[in-house]
Amino acid sequence: MSKPSWATRIFWHPPDISTFWQWLAWRTRRNWRKLSVPVHRRMRELRHATTRTARCAALPDVIFTVQASLADPVTERIVHSGVWEPVETAIMLRLLAPGMTVVDVGANLGYHAVIASRLVGPGGRVIAFEPEPRNHALLTANIKRNHCANVEVHRNAVSDEVGQSITLHLSADNLGDHRIFPDPEEADRGHATVVSTTVDAVVDGAPVHFIKLDIQGAEGHALAGMERTLRKNDDVVVLFEFWPYGLRRASTTPEHVLGSLAAAGFDLRVIRQDVDLPDSSATLTDPATPREILVRVSQERFDQVLNLVAVRYVAAVAAL
DSSP states (O other), rough: OOOHHHHHHHHHHHOOOHHHHHHHHHHOOSSHHHTTTOHHHHHHHHHTTTTTTTEOOOOOEEEEOOSSSSHHHHHHHHHHSSSSHHHHHHHHHHHHTTTEEEEEOOOOTTEEEOOOHHHHOOOOOEEEOOOHHHHHHHHHHHHHTTTTTTEEEOOOOEESSSOOOOEEEEEOOOOOOSSSSOOOOGGOOEEEEEEEEHHHHTTTTTOOEEEEOTTTTHHHHHHHHHHHHHHHOOTEEEEEEEEEHHHHHHOOOOOHHHHHHHHOEEEEEEEEESSSSOOOOOEEEEEHHHHHHHHHHHHSSSOOOEEEEESSSSHOOOOO
């Protein structure tokens, strides 16, 4: 009996591809969320699995080293579109200028830090904080890859005390969702112990023009540790995530966070996520009082988040 041709073997007896999909599931990450990633994203991940890089759409000469798995939302967005948080990116592009000092609290893989480095130039300074080991390694790699000599990296959790031992509760599928408080619904989270510092201690009285703050509910503690910096710099702009649920779980309150900024003379603005970014005249933020902000977001719902800008000087308000 003659041996079947290659065409017969393929079309009449399709190869067993279960092994491939098992490998792919392991490659992306071993949990159900990875298995729900659409096929076209899986194939895109295979293309990037070796190089693990993505080009920045805002600054095309910037290339990021990213996580190998597209299941991480930061990685997926940067690989897919070249942008992470497009409106926040547009605000940085409008406000940052050569010679400025930028503080990036919760730098993750370095997207904002590298962009800020290019915008403030050799005469500027970027201070980036990232305590989680994997993110810290990517942050360091991206700073080196893009020749950001004006960036200094601190592997500390930013809080209201210096030298405190803090436990990070690590997310396996979202490397931007590490928290300082436990989640009873995610008891299997890993842990990492990090040492805290404050912005005031690191900046040590130097001028600061822009602060980006995104640390999953720990923003209240970080703001308390930068009171001197905020008081000394009248023209500083603070871009931060406002997550009432996380703030309360981290032993602060959303009312205190907004009230302290308002008492310090900051004009609070809600970042609009529906802006037509190609229109350079578009308004990126809406002014709001603390009371108006609090009624726009639930303090009990996990998924209720706003991104805010706190600003004091007229030129920045006009730019927004």
